[in-house]
Amino acid sequence: MKLYKFLIPAxxxxxxxxLSSCSDELDATPDGRxxxxxxxxxxxxxxxxxxxxxxxxxxxxxxxxxxxxxxxAITDDGWSNDDTNGPILCYKGxxxxxxxxxxxxxxxxxxxxxxxxxxxxxRIINTFLQHIPTATLSREENRDIWxxxxxxxxxxxxxxxxxxxxxxxxxxxxxxxxxxxxxxxxASTVEVLKFICDECDEAMKSNMPWHLDNINLKYRMTKAIAxxxxxxxxxxxxxxxxxxxxxxxxxxxxxxxxxxxxxxxxGYELYTEMQxxxxxxxxxxxxxxxxxxxxxxxxxxxxxxxxxxxxxxxxVSGTPIQGNYLSGTVPLQELVDAYDMLATGKPVVxxxxxxxxxxxxxxxxxxxSGYDPQNPxxxxxxxxxxxxxxxxxxxxxxxxxxxxxxxxxxxxxxKDKGERFSHTGYYRRKYANYRSGNDEGKWKYYRLGCVMLNxxxxxxxxxxxxxxMSLVNQIRHRAGFDPSVDVKATTVDQAxxxxxxxxxxxxxxxxxxxxxxxxxxxxxxxxISEKYATGMEITKTGTKLSYKRIxxxxxxxxxxxxxxxxxxxxxxxxxxEVARLNALxxxxxxxxxx
Numbered sequence: 031m032k033l034y035k036f037l038i039p040a041x042x043x044x045x046x047x048x049l050s051s052c053s054d055e056l057d058a059t060p061d062g063r064x065x066x067x068x069x070x071x072x073x074x075x076x077x078x079x080x081x082x083x084x085x086x087x088x089x090x091x092x093x094x095x096x097x098x099x100x101x102x103a104i105t106d107d108g109w110s111n112d113d114t115n116g117p118i119l120c121y122k123g124x125x126x127x128x129x130x131x132x133x134x135x136x137x138x139x140x141x142x143x144x145x146x147x148x149x150x151x152x153r154i155i156n157t158f159l160q161h162i163p164t165a166t167l168s169r170e171e172n173r174d175i176w177x178x179x180x181x182x183x184x185x186x187x188x189x190x191x192x193x194x195x196x197x198x199x200x201x202x203x204x205x206x207x208x209x210x211x212x213x214x215x216x217a218s219t220v221e222v223l224k225f226i227c228d229e230c231d232e233a234m235k236s237n238m239p240w241h242l243d244n245i246n247l248k249y250r251m252t253k254a255i256a257x258x259x260x261x262x263x264x265x266x267x268x269x270x271x272x273x274x275x276x277x278x279x280x281x282x283x284x285x286x287x288x289x290x291x292x293x294x295x296x297g298y299e300l301y302t303e304m305q306x307x308x309x310x311x312x313x314x315x316x317x318x319x320x321x322x323x324x325x326x327x328x329x330x331x332x333x334x335x336x337x338x339x340x341x342x343x344x345x346v347s348g349t350p351i352q353g354n355y356l357s358g359t360v361p362l363q364e365l366v367d368a369y370d371m372l373a374t375g376k377p378v379v380x381x382x383x384x385x386x387x388x389x390x391x392x393x394x395x396x397x398x399s400g401y402d403p404q405n406p407x408x409x410x411x412x413x414x415x416x417x418x419x420x421x422x423x424x425x426x427x428x429x430x431x432x433x434x435x436x437x438x439x440x441x442x443x444x445k446d447k448g449e450r451f452s453h454t455g456y457y458r459r460k461y462a463n464y465r466s467g468n469d470e471g472k473w474k475y476y477r478l479g480c481v482m483l484n485x486x487x488x489x490x491x492x493x494x495x496x497x498x499m500s501l502v503n504q505i506r507h508r509a510g511f512d513p514s515v516d517v518k519a520t521t522v523d524q525a526x527x528x529x530x531x532x533x534x535x536x537x538x539x540x541x542x543x544x545x546x547x548x549x550x551x552x553x554x555x556x557x558i559s560e561k562y563a564t565g566m567e568i569t570k571t572g573t574k575l576s577y578k579r580i581x582x583x584x585x586x587x588x589x590x591x592x593x594x595x596x597x598x599x600x601x602x603x604x605x606x607e608v609a610r611l612n613a614l615x616x617x618x619x620x621x622x623x624x
Contacts, residue, residue: 066157070165077168080176083155083183084249086147088190089336090541091461091473092358095136097347099359099458101544104132104593106559107365107534109582111357111449121583123592127602127624133194144194145604148187155184157204171237178236179251185229185259192222193266193545196600196621200225211614220274223267227285230260240296245323245337254298254333257289258476265484268491269549271599283488290485293333298478301331302508308464311510314416318463320472333481336473349419349434349457351441352427356449361418361456361538363564363579364390368534369414371400375506375515378410381527389586390564391579406566406577412510417538419457421568421575426464437568437575444567446582453582454565460539474540479505483533490525498525502532509536548599553622556596563590597623 069075094100095116102108103117110117119131135142159180167173191198197216205211217225233256240253266272268282301316305328309315322332347358367384370377376399379385386392395401400409407420419425421436435441436455445451461471482501489498503516517532519525530550534543547557563582568575583590602624603611611619 066161070161073166073168076162076165077172079154079158080180083151083158083180085154086151087186087249088141088144089473090141090475091336091539092347093139093141093473094132095134095140095142097356097358099539099541100132101541102539103359104560104591104598105543105547106563107362107538107543108359109362109454109563109565110359111451111453113447113449117359117593120593120598121591125593125602127605127608127620130602130604133601144190144601145607148191151187152184152191152201153204155180155187156202159184159202160204174236175238178233178238178256181229181236182233182238182251182256182259185226185233185256185263188222188226188229189259189263189266192219192226194601195603198222212616214611214615215617216619218274219272220267220276220278223263223272226263227260227267230256230263241325241327242323243325248337249334252334254293254296255476257292258333258481261286261289261481261484262476265487266545266549268488270552271549279488279491283485283492283494286481286485286488290481293478293481297330298333299330300479300482300504300508301329310415311412313413313509314459314464316471317416317461317474318471331478332474333476333478335475347458348462349425349442350450351432351434352425354450357452357457360452360454360458362454362582363456363566364559365534365538366406366414366418366420366456366566367393368531368538369411370511370535372409372411372510373515374398374400375511375517376400377531381531389562389581391581393579403577404575411535413535413538415459417458417460419459420566421455423459436566437570440568440570444565452565454563455567456565458539479508479536480540480542483529483536487526487529487533490519490522490529493522495519495522495525498529502528505532505536551599553599554596557594557598560591560594561589562586595623597621 064075069079091099096112098110098112098116099108100117103110104120110121112118115136116131119125125131133142133144159177162173162177162180165173188198197219199214200217200222201214233251234253238251238253238256242250242252264278264282264285268278302312304312304315305319305321306315309318316329316331319329320335321328322330322335346355348354349357364384367379368377377396378393378399378401380394380396383394384390386394402408407414407422414420415423419434419442421434421440423434424431425434426432432441434457436444436452438444442457443451444453444455446453461473463470482505486498486501489495489501499517499519503511503513506517507513517528519528530546533546537543547559551557562584564579565582567578567580569578570576581590600621602621603619608620611617
């Protein structure tokens, strides 16, 4: 009988794709071990094994190394102020499959080692699904619900792996000593994404609930989560990076339309009604608070949220005026430029060609937008102030409200070195509770607003332009735009630009920009918008402020971020894993360029 150490189920100590079989030494160890059959014959052990299926759910956002938001820091939205570790090494081209900073193990506090951990979870789930049909349970109804949740979790971990690493093998059973590992091959990205959608369909057959009514349930899966995963997976499958030459937009549209309708029919809606007067808009309040629990929650938009605070303490990743320890990943000028003018509804810079030069120092301003370069933060989309702390913003320390000065020499003045002061002239606001000392907002894995934009993109790509614009405008109305300035399109190209623009603004600091830019860009092309990064240097003479766009991290002789190169579509598979897989299969496993 095959033996497993229960506290490390299903040989999770094996790192290599979780494909290697359990060692003879592990099989032979008698003390503290129970057979896998015994585990599923005992209701308590079976429940404990099921709970291990939820291990290594990523915490996201500032739970990467040292409170960074790595995906945001790599894109044209953000800049890491860490001068030593993490993204700065990627900016300088010091990343390899042997030593890759963005999934490296630093401490157990932070998300890391995705290839190892997510394959580990898939193996655990495969073992669970193999045994749950005949397992002994304390409550029979758990068999159906737990099976649904396991399929949902397997879909989630497969999607995370694909987003980071690209094409994968599809493995649905625990592999043992008798398995011929030389036969393992990667499935195409489309095959993997369609498999993920099928897994979500399997999950939907169960009696999983639509909502989590108890905060103690934390990460338990729901039908809404399964649908949200399916929404994202189908969108990715239709996108240029993943579609393998197939036109899948209608298929993805049909899925997203069904997902959206089902979510609406089961009580999900945009968060539009503010509960306090602390925030400048409902969007700001939504991200700064966490009210998605209970049978009738205030927040009906969130489909799945983390139980971890996204900004651990304001002193860790706030502003210098608050006595912060560091400022973390701060916004770039490129992100600030993306917020439209509220009164006219027009963008500040041209959506198709936002800059006249490759360094992003010469904006291609939209005529008649109402933007004033000498008053750059006045009259903007309210989501700007809800996402970014800029010169003149206010922050709270204790009971005192302070005005932020980002001008050179100001209390939060721009600097080009160090971790406390911003290198770009901006600080992150999103997720931060405006009242110091209160709980911060929680990370949203999935929310209705994102599903709406997934559907809008599919609608635009299939020529359903009016539907796409209707969804985009609903999002903009929540932000504060009047229907009189609704965005309009007459062609697919125009609709595509508007949807992509809205995704950048609405989903800022939610990791979407990182994956959006990649799925929209063919694998052999550089991610050119990430090559140069800019900030805003403000100087003060008397009471007069002067604004100057500046390059960040370079004088222009080299890129701001070498991570713009084409190979950065995907992470490298860890070198030791690749060596084993190459030897086992005779195939080359490493991602292009690494």
